[in-house]
Amino acid sequence: MLDVKMYDSKDEIAWCPGCGNFSILPALKQALAELELEPHEVVVASGIGQAAKMPHYITVNGFNGLHGRAVPPATGIKIANKDLNVIIHSGDGDTYGEGGNHLIHGIRRNVNIAHFVHQNQIYGLTKGQGSPTTTKGQKTTMQFDGVRMDQLRPLALAVSLDCSFVARSFSGDKEHLVSIMKQAITHKGYALVDILQPCVIFNHVNTYKWYKENSYYLDESYDPTDKVAAFQKALEWEEGVPLGVIYKNEKPTYIDGVPYLNEGPPLVDRKWDPKEAEKFMEDFR
Amino acid sequence: MKYNILIGGSAGQGMDTWAVLLEKIIKRKGYYVFSNKDYMSRIRGGHNFIQIRFGTEPISSHDPKLDIIVALDKNTIDFHTERLQENGVIICDQAIEIEDKRVLALPLKELAKELGNPKVTGTICMGVVLKLFGMNFDRVEEVFEEKFEKETTELNFKAFQEGYEYAQQQFHIEKGGEDQHILINSNQAIALGALAGGVGFFAGYPMTPFTSIMTYMSEKQEDAKMVVEQVEDEIAAINMAIGTSYAGVRSMTGTSGGGFSLMTEALGLAGIMENPLVVANIQRPGPATGLPTRTEQSDLSFILTASHGEIPRMVLAVRHAEDAFYQTVRALNLADKYQMLVIILGDQYLSDATETIKPYDFSKVTIERHIAGKESFKDGEYKRYQPTEDGLSPRIIPGKHRGQIVLTDSDEHNEYGHITESAEVRTAMMDKRMKRMDALKEELIEPDYFGVDHPENLLIGWGSMYGPLKEAVALLQEEGISVGTLVFGDIYPLPTKLLEKYSTTAKQILNVEQNYTGQLAKLIRQETGIHCSKSILKYDGRQMCSHEIYSRVKGEVL
Ligand SMILES: Cc1ncc(C[n+]2csc(CCOP(=O)(O)OP(=O)(O)O)c2C)c(N)n1
Ligand SMILES: [Mg+2]
Numbered sequence: 001m002l003d004v005k006m007y008d009s010k011d012e013i014a015w016c017p018g019c020g021n022f023s024i025l026p027a028l029k030q031a032l033a034e035l036e037l038e039p040h041e042v043v044v045a046s047g048i049g050q051a052a053k054m055p056h057y058i059t060v061n062g063f064n065g066l067h068g069r070a071v072p073p074a075t076g077i078k079i080a081n082k083d084l085n086v087i088i089h090s091g092d093g094d095t096y097g098e099g100g101n102h103l104i105h106g107i108r109r110n111v112n113i114a115h116f117v118h119q120n121q122i123y124g125l126t127k128g129q130g131s132p133t134t135t136k137g138q139k140t141t142m143q144f145d146g147v148r149m150d151q152l153r154p155l156a157l158a159v160s161l162d163c164s165f166v167a168r169s170f171s172g173d174k175e176h177l178v179s180i181m182k183q184a185i186t187h188k189g190y191a192l193v194d195i196l197q198p199c200v201i202f203n204h205v206n207t208y209k210w211y212k213e214n215s216y217y218l219d220e221s222y223d224p225t226d227k228v229a230a231f232q233k234a235l236e237w238e239e240g241v242p243l244g245v246i247y248k249n250e251k252p253t254y255i256d257g258v259p260y261l262n263e264g265p266p267l268v269d270r271k272w273d274p275k276e277a278e279k280f281m282e283d284f285r
Numbered sequence: 286m287k288y289n290i291l292i293g294g295s296a297g298q299g300m301d302t303w304a305v306l307l308e309k310i311i312k313r314k315g316y317y318v319f320s321n322k323d324y325m326s327r328i329r330g331g332h333n334f335i336q337i338r339f340g341t342e343p344i345s346s347h348d349p350k351l352d353i354i355v356a357l358d359k360n361t362i363d364f365h366t367e368r369l370q371e372n373g374v375i376i377c378d379q380a381i382e383i384e385d386k387r388v389l390a391l392p393l394k395e396l397a398k399e400l401g402n403p404k405v406t407g408t409i410c411m412g413v414v415l416k417l418f419g420m421n422f423d424r425v426e427e428v429f430e431e432k433f434e435k436e437t438t439e440l441n442f443k444a445f446q447e448g449y450e451y452a453q454q455q456f457h458i459e460k461g462g463e464d465q466h467i468l469i470n471s472n473q474a475i476a477l478g479a480l481a482g483g484v485g486f487f488a489g490y491p492m493t494p495f496t497s498i499m500t501y502m503s504e505k506q507e508d509a510k511m512v513v514e515q516v517e518d519e520i521a522a523i524n525m526a527i528g529t530s531y532a533g534v535r536s537m538t539g540t541s542g543g544g545f546s547l548m549t550e551a552l553g554l555a556g557i558m559e560n561p562l563v564v565a566n567i568q569r570p571g572p573a574t575g576l577p578t579r580t581e582q583s584d585l586s587f588i589l590t591a592s593h594g595e596i597p598r599m600v601l602a603v604r605h606a607e608d609a610f611y612q613t614v615r616a617l618n619l620a621d622k623y624q625m626l627v628i629i630l631g632d633q634y635l636s637d638a639t640e641t642i643k644p645y646d647f648s649k650v651t652i653e654r655h656i657a658g659k660e661s662f663k664d665g666e667y668k669r670y671q672p673t674e675d676g677l678s679p680r681i682i683p684g685k686h687r688g689q690i691v692l693t694d695s696d697e698h699n700e701y702g703h704i705t706e707s708a709e710v711r712t713a714m715m716d717k718r719m720k721r722m723d724a725l726k727e728e729l730i731e732p733d734y735f736g737v738d739h740p741e742n743l744l745i746g747w748g749s750m751y752g753p754l755k756e757a758v759a760l761l762q763e764e765g766i767s768v769g770t771l772v773f774g775d776i777y778p779l780p781t782k783l784l785e786k787y788s789t790t791a792k793q794i795l796n797v798e799q800n801y802t803g804q805l806a807k808l809i810r811q812e813t814g815i816h817c818s819k820s821i822l823k824y825d826g827r828q829m830c831s832h833e834i835y836s837r838v839k840g841e842v843l
Contacts, residue, residue, distance in 0.1 A: 011703045039690050043683060045528070048695070055692060056703050061683040062692040063531055064704075065524065066554055072488075072521040076528025076536075077683075079512055080486060084532070084684045105517035260510050267485050268533040268682060270510055274614075274650035277481035280505055281644060284467035 002033040011056045020171035020197030020208070021050060021118060025057055027174050028089075028116075031181035032060070042085045045074035047099060049091035049125045051118030051197070068098025071106040071115070075254075078111045081266045082255055085185060088115040092194075093123045096132040096154050107161040107190050111254040114184040114191045117154070118171075120199035121206045128202030138205055155194055155234035159227065159247045164189030166234065166247040170196040170211055176243065183245065189253050196241070211241070218244035225249065286459050287340035289348050290414060291365055292407075294357030297329040303407035304335045306428055307414065311339045312468045312641055313424035315461025319344040319752075322637040323827065326493070326577040332360045341459050345605060345640070346752030347830050352456065353417060355410045356381065374455055376413050378406075389413070391451050397444070405444035412448025419454035467644050471609040471635035475539075475565055476501035477645070478613030480509050483652040484563075485534040487513045488522040493577050494633040495541040495567040519544035523551040523564065530560045531693055533656065533682035535617060539565035539629075542575065542584055549591045552626055556596025558693045559670070559678070559718065561620035563613075568632040570826045579826030580633035582748055583800040586807060588628055589777055595715070597623070597722050600777040602630040602748030604733070607642045608774060609635070611649075618653045619728075623721045624680060630776070632799070634749045634828040657681050662689065669693055670700045672713065676720035722778060729780040734787070736762065736769020742842070743791035744770040745784075745817065747805050749828065750797055756831030761838060768838075770797075773805065779812045788815050795842060797821045797834055 007029040015021045032042060042060035046052035048067035055062025061084070065073050070090045078086045088095075095103055095117045106113070123129040128141035132152040139146050158166045165187040169180040177195065184191035196215065198208040222244070224230060230247035255261045264270075292304050304320070312318045316339040325331035336351075338344050351369045356362045356377040362385075366375065369387060377383070379390040391413065397406045415425070425445060429438045469477070476498045479487065489499040503513040516522045522538045530536040540548060545566045555562040566588065570581035588600055599619060603609035609631065616627040661679030663671060667689040671678040678700075683691040692702030697714060699705045733751070736758050746754045754770040761768045769791075771783055788794055796806035796817040801824045806817040821837050823829050 011701075014704075038687065040684055040687055043532075053704070055694075059690060061690045062694075062702065063528065064692075064694040064696065064702075065527070066550055066695055069520065069524045069551070069554075072516065072524035073528025073531065076486065076488070076525040076530075077532045079514070079525075080529040080532030080534040081682075081684055101517050102521055105521070258512065260507060261512065264510065267512060267529075270485055270534075272483045272485075272509075272511075272652065274481040274483065274652060275647050277477065277509065277650075278647040280477055280480060280508075281467060281647075284469040284473065 002036050002038065004029045004033045007032060007039060007058050007060065009057050009059050013057055014053060015050060016201050018200040019050070020120065020199070023171040023174060024116070024118060024177070024195060024197060025054070027177040027181060028058060030174070030178045031185065034178070035182055035185060037085055041083070042087065043077050045077065045086060045088050046070050047090045047094035049094045049123070051089055051091040052094055054089035068094055069102065070094060071099060071102035074113050075106060075109060075111045078113055079254070079261070079267060081268045082261065083266050086113045087185065088113060090117060091124065092117055092119050092121060092133045093131040096152055104161060107158060107163045107192070109254050110164055110190050110251065112188055112190070114181070114187070115193065116181065116184070117192070117194050118197045119194045120197045120203055122199050122203040124199050124202060135205060141202065151237070153235050153237065155192070155246055156231055158192045159231045159234045162227070162249060163192050163247065164249055164251060165191035165245070166230070167191070167245045168194045168196070168241070168243050170215060170243055171198070172208055172212060180245070189251060215241040215243050218242050218246070287338060287342070287344060287348070288352045288418070288456065288458065289350060290337045290353045290355065291334055291351050292337070292355040292357070293332065293334035293361030293365060295330045295360070296325065296327050296333050298357050299404055300333070300335065300357060300407055303411055304337065306432060307411050308337055308468060308639060309428050310415070310425055311337070312466060313428065313464050314420060315464045316340060317342060317344050317466070318468060318639065318641045319346065320639045321347045321634065321828070324578050332364065334361065334365070341461065345755055347828070349830055349832055353414060355414065357406070372455070374417055376410055389452065396447055400440065400444050400447070402440060405441060408441045408444040409448035412445040413452045416449045416452040417455040418458050419456070466641035468639050468641050469606050470637060470639045471603050471606045471631055472497040472567065473501055474606045474609035475603065475613045475629065475631065478610040479537055479617070480505055480511070481647060481650045482614040482617040483535050484537045484617065485511045486526060486529040486536045487511070488516050488525045488538050489540060490516055490519050490522055490544060492541040492544045494569055494636040495539050495544070495565065497636060498539050498565060498567070519547040520551065523548040524554070527551060527555050527558065527560050527562060530562055531558070531683070535621070535654070537563045537565070537617070539567065541567050541569050542571045543573065545584065545588070545591070552598070553592035553594050553596055554695050555626045556592065556598065556718065557695055557697070559624040560693070561624050563616045563620050563627050563629065565629040565631060567636050568630060570824065576826040578633065580749070580828050581799050581824060581826060582632060582750070583804065583824065584630065585776065585800070585804040586802065588630065589808065595719070597625045597719055598777065599625065599627045599725060600630060601627070601775050602773065603635060604748055604751035604772060604774050605635070606640045610645050612774060614650050618651065619725070621653060621655050623725055624677060625721060630748060632749050655680065659686065667691070668700045669702045670698060670714070670717070672700060672717065675724060676717040726778045729778060730775045731780045731783045732771040732773040734769060734771050734783055737767055739790045740769030740787060741767040741792045742838070743787050743794045744768065744797050744838070745794060745805065745809070746770065746797045747773040747776055750799070753829050753831045753834055754797060757834035757838070760831055760835045766843070776805070776808070779808060781813050784809065784813065784815065793818045793842060795819045795821055795838065797829070799823050799828065
């Protein structure tokens with residue numbers, strides 16, 4: 001186990017006092033330390049939002065890109081250098097709203113990435129508008145009469161897409177969160193983890209207390225390899241929010257499907273002499 | 286000596302395949318070739334045509350006058366006979382009823398049926414064409430062999446011979462020289478340039494007329510051990526390419542108009558992150574879906590400022606297939622050198638125009654990555670946005686240096702890459718990013734010039750107007766008109782030396798462009814204060830040819 005202090009950042013944290021994000025940050029450091037991944041071996045990629053500020057608060061490589069666009073660069077980084085451990089930290093709005101299309105195809109592409117969604121069921125940084133996971137009918141700073149759309153079930157979406165690893169955890173249970181994070185990071189394939197994270201300023205419905213009272217842990221009898229059961233589990237919400245690994249399907253990753261990437265050196269180490277392309281000119285003789 | 290063949294029909298008749306073979310055979314016989322395509326955005330039906338020009342001197346654009354029309358349907362005859370020379374020939378099936386002494390009506394369908402495959406109609410016509418020019422069988426079979434399996438080769442060669450028997454020599458042409466050329470279009474040239482230039486990752490989403498760049502690279506990816514990824518949309522394409530670039534891989538993306546519009550937010554991302562990136566935009570007429578398979582030069586104004594905020598950028602337009610290869614290589618090197626965005630502009634005309642050109646000299650291709658190492662760590666610590674005199678901070682590859690991390694950000698950031706709202710840092714970072722434009726301006730390539738030393742009439746164009754302008758100037762000069770043309774490849778920053786030189790003596794300056802608003806003229810006015818006195822513009826989706834420029838200059842200007 002490495003010293004968690006090695007991941008400390010000098011940057012001043014801009015989250016609100018009491019925010020659930022404050023518990024996710026140490027859990028990530030703990031998970032990396034336990035996995036003995038040094039800062040230079042890890043990249044945290046993100047979009048834009050409160051959650052997406054994560055790359056600044058931890059000393060590892062960081063790519064803080066555009067709102068909704070965390071998945072494409074993270075995918076690119078892993079394709080470019082398969083030796084890097086690529087982790088996405090972004091919000092529910094970023095991942096399921098603006099970036100929804102990338103999530104769908106990121107899951108299909110199955111690049112070996114761990115994707116941690118800070119699920120506060122609200123747009124935090126833009127001050128409290130409804131997100132795709134805000135409860136239907138909930139009043140927000142934009143939806144004065146309540147959100148009109150159905151609440152997205154992101155994990156059911158992921159299971160339906162046969163996402164390689166699907167889990168949920170809670171910022172209020174560090175031990176559980178660290179364990180799930182470690183499993184997601186070491187899992188070979190796209191690993192989506194929804195992390196319940198109270199927004200103390202803008203979401204007065206899904207509070208720390210609400211998450212605590214409305215969630216329950218999946219026990220040993222639950223089989224995460226049964227896709228149909230997993231889909232049902234992923235749909236559960238009102239009747240209780242399941243925590244734990246919901247679905248797991250070990251299958252070849254994107255890089256496994258590209259033999260020269262899989263067997264060869266990382267793409268970034270590719271040696272290339274322009275003269276090697278001269279043979280292609282024969283096509284035009 | 287130059288001849289011009291038009292092959293017309295509806296989509297789905299397979300003329301693409303055999304027109305390419307015909308071009309190749311003529312090229313192998315040692316002639317210069319230039320061909321272009323005019324097709325509709327549909328898979329079956331409609332009217333499409335291909336024009337193949339060949340001769341014993343270099344050819345740089347298409348020409349309206351036709352010597353042979355191969356008409357696979359009646360439309361082709363109706364639409365194009367007007368352009369046929371007096372001694373020209375129309376080749377068509379005998380079922381087509383038409384009164385014209387130039388018609389050579391043949392039992393094409395019957396012959397094909399006898400041969401057992403209706404698809405060989407085109408190959409029969411090919412035989413007729415070669416016979417009309419009195420060309421022999423040399424190089425014919427080998428071209429078939431390279432394209433087809435044994436059986437199909439035999440069938441086609443037979444069909445070719447049948448056609449050959451049916452015609453008499455009509456044109457007495459000069460013999461070709463030794464075949465020392467390659468026959469390639471600008472999209473293929475961009476793709477080949479990208480492969481030679483060491484692109485390790487290319488992401489894109491299909492869109493005409495860009496697609497063939499990606500198709501070619503995709504076909505070669507395994508051989509070149511690079512990766513081509515078709516992604517979910519153009520937003521993903523550019524963001525993914527920025528990710529691979531950050532991770533140290535030379536990266537590129539490409540698209541056409543609509544896709545480029547989707548990419549705009551991320552152009553700024555590359556800018557603020559100081560990530561090298563090359564984006565090819567192969568233009569087609571807009572707005573929105575516009576004319577998907579046709580040509581226009583109407584994205585220039587948009588591209589010059591595309592993306593909110595201000596970023597350093599370079600824009601260069603490819604002018605022909607030779608240029609396209611070397612400019613792509615150069616774009617990649619400049620993107621890495623200045624850690625910035627370089628946009629390559631092409632268009633449908635060039636993307637579908639094949640030309641015989643000198644083979645590329647691969648020994649001239651260099652890959653200059655400008656990746657820094659340990660020496661760049663100040664006091665043992667790496668900072669991605671370390672201030673420097675020229676604004677360029679050393680760039681290292683994340684993961685390659687134990688104890689060092691690379692942090693990059695789309696927010697305004699300090700030297701570490703951390704978010705900042707400090708007024709001083711913001712100003713310093715803007716200055717840092719924009720400063721590289723000064724150095725870049727020192728290595729611009731001036732436009733090409735053709736014409737007299739002190740032209741009274743100066744024609745100005747860019748990109749694909751190269752061929753038509755070059756030939757138009759020759760036509761005007763033949764009549765003793767004092768004329769010259771400047772054709773820009775590097776467009777932004779705008780190289781101004783030759784422009785200033787020729788514009789001081791010119792009595793008239795005319796911009797010749799495929800757009801409505803005269804976008805190059807606007808840029809020139811903005812950058813230099815030089816006004817074009819008149820514009821020759823076209824925005825019907827069809828490329829101007831030299832004759833059109835010639836007659837419009839004479840009719841509207843002189
Ligand atoms: C293209 C674009 N649209 C909108 C925004 C504004 N914006 C920034 S963050 C955000 C939503 C943040 O919500 P979420 O992703 O859930 O993150 P949180 O702040 O709740 O952690 C929005 C709408 C933006 N930066 N870019
Ligand atoms: Mg949120």
